Each structure stands twice: as C-alpha cells, then as structure tokens.
Amino acid sequence: MKIAFLGTGLMGRPMASRLLQAGYEVVAYNRTKVKAFPLESIGAKLVDQPEEAIELASVIILMLADFSAIQAVLFPTINQIKWEAKTIIQMGTISSQQSLSLKEEIEKRDGEYLEAPVLGSIAEAEKGELVVLVGATQAQFERWLSLLRCFSPEPVYVGAVGQAATFKLALNQLIASLTASFAFSLGLIKKKGIALDLFMQVLRRSSLYAYHFDKKLDRMWEENYTNPTFPLRLLYKDVNLMIEEGREVGLEVETLSVLSHLLGKAMDQGWGERDYTALSSIILGRT
Ligand SMILES: NC(=O)c1ccc[n+]([C@@H]2O[C@H](COP(=O)([O-])OP(=O)(O)OC[C@H]3O[C@@H](n4cnc5c(N)ncnc54)[C@H](OP(=O)(O)O)[C@@H]3O)[C@@H](O)[C@H]2O)c1
Secondary structure, X not given: OEEEEEOOOOOHHHHHHXXXXXXXXXXXXXXXXXXXXXHHOOOOEEOOOHHHHHHHOOEEEEOOOOHHHHHHHHHHHHHHOOOOOOEEEEOOOOOHHHHHHHHHHHHOOOOEEEEOOEEOOHHHHHHOOOEEEEXXXXXXXXXXXXXXXXXXOOOEEEEOOOHHHHHHHHHHHHHHHXXXXXXXXXXXXXXXXXXXXXXXXXXXXXXXXXXXXXXXXXXXXXXXOOOOOOEHHHHHHHHHHHHHHHHHOOOOOHXXXXXXXXXXXXXXXXXXXXXXXXXXXXXXXXX
C-alpha cells in the first residue's frame, strides 16, 4: 500500500518513519522540502507538490499545523484529483467543524475521510506509543486499525468524525490549564524563596498532583523553553479552537479566553517557536 504523507514537521517526520519501518511505501511532501530529507535517506520518495503524492497513493495522511495549512495543501488542486478509492486520514489537531467540513469536501468527490488526532509528542511518535483517537465509522476503524497501529499499540475508537477532534481538544484544554496553574504556583514559590523540593514533596502526596507537573518541572523552574516538542504557537491555535467548540455548546469560555490572551501575549513577544511551557514566562511577568 502506498501512503502519501503530507506534513513532515516535528510529529510528521517520526510518524512517517514508523510507516517506513513497518514496510509501507511512503511518498512524502513537506512545504519546506529540506525537513523531509531525513525520510528520503530511510526510503521515502519525496515530491515537490502535494498533488504528486496524492496521485501516487491510495491513503493520504495529513499531519499539518492547522486547518489553513490543510486548505493550502489540499484545496488548490482538489478538483483535479480522482478521489475515488482514496482515503484521507487527518491526524493533526483541528476542530470538529473543520474536520466535518473536510469530510464533506472529500466525500462529495467520492473519496473516504476519517480523523485520527493524536495525544503524545515526538518521543511517543518515535516509539509508536501515541494515543490515536479515531473518529470514523466502526467499519472504517476496523479497516484502518492495522495501519494506525504503526503509531499506537491500541488506537481508541471514539465515535463518528468530529467526536475524536473534540476529544483531542478536551485533552489539550488540560495541557493549557494545568500548565498555567502550575506556572502560577511555581511563580509564588520562586518569588517568595520557598523550598521547591518541599513544595513538590507535599504536592506529590496530595490529590492536587498531576504527572504533567513533574514532566514539565525542570523546564518551568529553570525557565528553559528551548528545543520545543510542542511549540507554543500550536497550543495557542488549540486554545482558540477550544473556545470555538465550547461556545458552540454553550459553555462559559472565560477562563480559556484569558489563556488565549496570555498565549497571544507570548506570541507577540516572538515566543511562538518556544516550548509551550513558555506560557509561564508571561505568568512570571518576564515581558
Ligand atoms: N508537536 C506535538 O507534540 C503535537 C502533539 C500532538 C498533536 N500535534 C498536532 O499535530 C499537528 C502537527 O504538529 P507538529 O508538531 O508536527 O507541527 P509542525 O512541526 O509545525 O509541522 C507542521 C507542518 O505543517 C506544515 N505547514 C504549516 N503551514 C503550512 C502551509 N500554509 N502550507 C503548507 N504546509 C504548511 C509545515 O510545513 P513547513 O515545514 O514548511 O513549515 C509542517 O509540515 C498540529 O496540528 C499539532 O497541533 C502536535
């Protein structure tokens, strides 16, 4: 089976490499071609235009930054492609509405569409240990399970297209909120000169503890936001999608609006390419 892999950024590169290791033929496209060169050295065919990859493959995996990147890659030539017998598996983080609109565009051209956004980052992508959340029909889930197992030991069936997109945003909401909460507590501890070890010992024994805190502790305490696995600009995009989704169902989105404002401030400082924990710089008042 030939797979077109569109978007070989931080996550796409290790994911495409998992497919190659599993013996799939991969045709890769990335807007900045040089970023796909490591895949060429392990057997991928690289192309200059997305439609070249799509023409050659029966399955097209999208691992692009956001919906506008998907539009830029897919839409200019969407009417020139024969979609019959082609399946798109959209794996980036987009909203349920965006995912449903893609499904409509592909299905009206007789193609197949499902969504499979992922939880986990580069390390998990390299090991095939992502959590893959599938929004599809049950029959599609079963059909594509062995392929999705390249990325995850046990892909999770969530429901119809749109449901997995929302599920993923519900999880990322926790990334944003936990990071902001922890940043504030660490800020108080730091600025008042209280012993960090003691604070962490007590936190770890309490019901307030989340594994996320220890995972991000060193970065946040040392204020080291280099070598991002998940750049701040992507969390900013996700928080804005959460606001849209929340509004649609009548949720109060004020806390997320504040997070969006803080992340927006970080973007204005030019910190979009830093690790998302750079959100704590804003909370620490490092402007
Ligand atoms: N990083 C993570 O830990 C993580 C985890 C789970 C889910 N995700 C989600 O997965 C998706 C990919 O994440 P990532 O970390 O791999 O992001 P990334 O490193 O920024 O890669 C994004 C990809 O989209 C392409 N792109 C962006 N704008 C484009 C445009 N206008 N036209 C054509 N191509 C465009 C980029 O091409 P260039 O290389 O030319 O810029 C690159 O291939 C995102 O939706 C993200 O939210 C990320």
